Amino acid sequence: MRKSKLVRAMTGLLLALTVLAGCSSGGGGNAETGGSSAGEGGSEKVTIKYWRHDNDVEVDTLKQLIASFQKEHPNITVKMEIIPYADYETKIRTALAGKGAPDVMGIDGPNVAAYAYQDAVIPLDDYFAKDGDLDDIAKPVRDSLTYNDQIWAAPLNDASVAMFYNKKMFESKGVELPSKDPNEAWTWEQVLDAARKINDPGKGVYAIDPAWGVGAGEGSAFVKMPFIWQAGGEILSPDGGTADGYLNSPESKRAIEFFNSLYTEKLAAKELPPEAFETGKLGINVSGPWSIGGYAASHPNFKLGEDWDIAPLWKDAKQVTPNGSWNLAITKQSKHPDEAWLFLNWVTGKEGAKVWYEKTKNLPARLSVADAYPELKEYPMNIFVEQSSSFAHPRPVSPAYPTISKAITDLFEEVVLGGKNIDDSLGKAVETIDKAIEKTK
Amino acid sequence: MLPPARIPEGGNVMNGVNAKKPSSRLSYLRSEERYAYAFIFPALASLLVFVFYPMLQALIVSFKDFNLISPDSEFVGLSNYIELLKDRDFLDSLLHSFHFAVVVIPVQTAIALGLALLIKRKTWYAPLFRTVYFLPVVIAIGVASTVFRLLYNNDFGLLNTILNAVGLPKIAFLSDPQAAIYGVMLLGIWKSVGFFMIIFLAGLNNISPDIYEAAQMDGASPWDSFWRITLPLLNRTTAFVVIITTIDAIKISGPIFILTGGGPAGSTTTATFFIVEKAFEEMQMGYSTAAAFILFVIVLAISLVQMKFFKTDVEH
CATH class of the missing domain: 1.20.5 (Single alpha-helices involved in coiled-coils or other helix-helix interfaces)
Structure with missing residues (x-):
């Protein structure tokens, strides 16, 4: 029997629709609105919705802080919703688009400017001036959250990374150990020299993983950007208006060349197995305070001080370390910003920050917390604390940051894995970034 | 009807x-x-x-400059589309999708048909192989991709250990931009071939044995029977398999997200991956929606051509 052309066309259309539907299945927002005012007469009952990503220790700490907060403010209920890390940004962005955003949201430092530019969060200057102890927050952290001269989020903690090295490997090859003094960081040349001595790919041992592999993602960008800053380069102009003349400066180019040389010399592996450092397959790694507890839990026989040690992150023309972590912000959609601030300040204020440090052991963003604990002035935490107050460089504060971050990891990937010409790749990255900045002007 | x-x-x-x-x-x-x-x-x-x-x-x-989280957006006419057609990354991503499709469609369909012919034989071990070949279909793509990530590892993965042991050169599926897309293809084919094998098996079972017997009487070799009886009578099944495979291939995304993340050096960034990245990572909703429509039109065109190609006037 003959099928009409129309039927065939319709079938084709439907098949193609299937494809499109497959692409767009992430849509649809959460229609619930945050907060409800139920009480008439007496103190108003308020519900604050708070979204964050998953992390067992941090979530437990927050539950404790929420309980104490609700005891202090019986009229306010905080409803925390945990979203898997991988889905977090997508979910929060769809919720913001669908007018179903929570009152308080967890926000990664470098994304603050993008959310602020899009009017998704509100500035906190007035709140901080009232009772937020803004001066107590380390300046590099404050800078990383400041866009258009206003501050848009309150930090839960800071983050920094240092050079983790396999002490036994160094000793067995007769390599001098790096200093533990945060002011005596090794230079790139010293690191390169040690790496050449401990490298042994034949035995499945690689010398160094300079920046968490050569992949995509914010973590990857977080540890790669410092190479550019260490060489004396920058990613954007001081006003954030362009990458041209900065990302493609001779200094930045030198950083990429050095990074790439670690791979061309086969001191670094393009692929590493999971847990390479803890299992003795990797000599030098970068990591943060979270790994101290992490290694102790997962590999109790791999002991700090015996098998491995921590030295300050390497330097070149400058000593520069990355900074910034997760923060809390109040969304513009919130109907109860004042109550939301009470909660924000309870968690991130001087007292809350102490609880946060005691429980999570994350690097504090508040100077008063760093002062309150003697262990933060001793090895190994002193390295991170000192770096975060003296050598930290915020990632570019720009509404185009999501594109910038991807352009940077793409740049490293193209050069190291794709074997592309460095000048061409730098040129492409600058073009991509400038195009994105242009759209936000 | x-x-x-x-x-x-x-x-x-x-x-x-x-x-x-x-x-x-x-x-x-x-x-x-x-x-x-x-x-x-x-x-x-x-x-x-x-x-x-x-x-x-x-x-x-798709006609707006639409940021995912911004309430304000303005019409920009066709500029998203024009910009996309000049965007090297988008054109590359289309190329990657088609490269994937062009290899996977014939190879996967041939393997599926081959396996179906093998397990169609009535032997005691045929059900065993049917199960084995079908097993990957029921494994979650996330799990499969994670396992393949470990298998593919350059220095420590099982695949390269075996290649090394038999004296073959290593294949860096996860870090060599030339090889990576083939790593994804291998995973994709391994994952879906069992499903299409079952479809082909159903098609084969619908062909009356009388026809083969008659052909045999007339002196047809098994080779002739395959080309002159099996293939023509499987036309509708093949059409279904090819069209569904085409759509699956062009919208491939699951393994890309977990196995390669679009890398190394963007070599496995397919069109759908590009669209999701632009929309949810870079928040350029208008731009990525326009890209989705370009892909839609291309897929529609391909589906129509395929249906014309497989069109048959014979009802079986």
Whole structure:
């Protein structure tokens, strides 16, 4: 029997629709609105919705802080919703688009400017001036959250990374150990020299993983950007208006060349197995305070001080370390910003920050917390604390940051894995970034 | 198939013994029709609400400079589309999708048919192999991709350990931009071939054994039987398999997200991955929606061409 052309066309259309539907299945927002005012007469009952990503220790700490907060403010209920890390940004962005955003949201430092530019969060200057102890927050952290001269989020903690090295490997090859003094960081040349001595790919041992592999993602960008800053380069102009003349400066180019040389010399592996450092397959790694507890839990026989040690992150023309972590912000959609601030300040204020440090052991963003604990002035935490107050460089504060971050990891990937010409790749990255900045002007 | 009965307004179309009480017959058919619409309604409504309405909205968004989280957006006409056609990354991503499709469609279809022919034989071990080949289909793609990530590792993965042991060069599926897309293809084929094998098996079982017997009597070799009987009579099954494989191949995304993350050096960034990245990572909703529509038009065109190609006038 003959099928009409129309039927065939319709079938084709439907098949193609299937494809499109497959692409767009992430849509649809959460229609619930945050907060409800139920009480008439007496103190108003308020519900604050708070979204964050998953992390067992941090979530437990927050539950404790929420309980104490609700005891202090019986009229306010905080409803925390945990979203898997991988889905977090997508979910929060769809919720913001669908007018179903929570009152308080967890926000990664470098994304603050993008959310602020899009009017998704509100500035906190007035709140901080009232009772937020803004001066107590380390300046590099404050800078990383400041866009258009206003501050848009309150930090839960800071983050920094240092050079983790396999002490036994160094000793067995007769390599001098790096200093533990945060002011005596090794230079790139010293690191390169040690790496050449401990490298042994034949035995499945690689010398160094300079920046968490050569992949995509914010973590990857977080540890790669410092190479550019260490060489004396920058990613954007001081006003954030362009990458041209900065990302493609001779200094930045030198950083990429050095990074790439670690791979061309086969001191670094393009692929590493999971847990390479803890299992003795990797000599030098970068990591943060979270790994101290992490290694102790997962590999109790791999002991700090015996098998491995921590030295300050390497330097070149400058000593520069990355900074910034997760923060809390109040969304513009919130109907109860004042109550939301009470909660924000309870968690991130001087007292809350102490609880946060005691429980999570994350690097504090508040100077008063760093002062309150003697262990933060001793090895190994002193390295991170000192770096975060003296050598930290915020990632570019720009509404185009999501594109910038991807352009940077793409740049490293193209050069190291794709074997592309460095000048061409730098040129492409600058073009991509400038195009994105242009759209936000 | 008969066309649905059409009753002219007030007319009597029944000219037989049943035509005694035309009005009640008519109202019976009318109520039938009403029921038919009632049955269609839920499907139609959900299509309209969840597919066509969002598509219409998406079409509008594709003409806007639309940021995912921003309430304000302005019409920019065709500029998203024009920019996309000049965007090297987008064109590359289309190229990667087609590279994937062009290899996977014939290879996977041939393997699926081959396996179906093998397990069709009535042996005691055929059910075992049927299960083994089908097993990957029921494994979650996330799990499969994670396992393949470990298998593919350059220095420590099982695959390269075996290649090394038999004296073959290593393949860096995860860090060599030339090889990576083939790593994804391998995973994709391993994952879906079992499903299409079952479809082919059903098709093969529909071909009457009499035809083969007759051919054998006439002195046809198994080779002749395959080309002159099996393949032509499987035409509709093959059409189904090829079209579905094409769509699956062009919208491949699951393994890319977990196995390669679009890398190394963007070599496995397919069109769908590009669209998701632009929309949710870089928040350029208008731009990525326009990209989705370009992909839509391409897939539509391919599907129409394929249907014309597989069109057959013979009903089996």
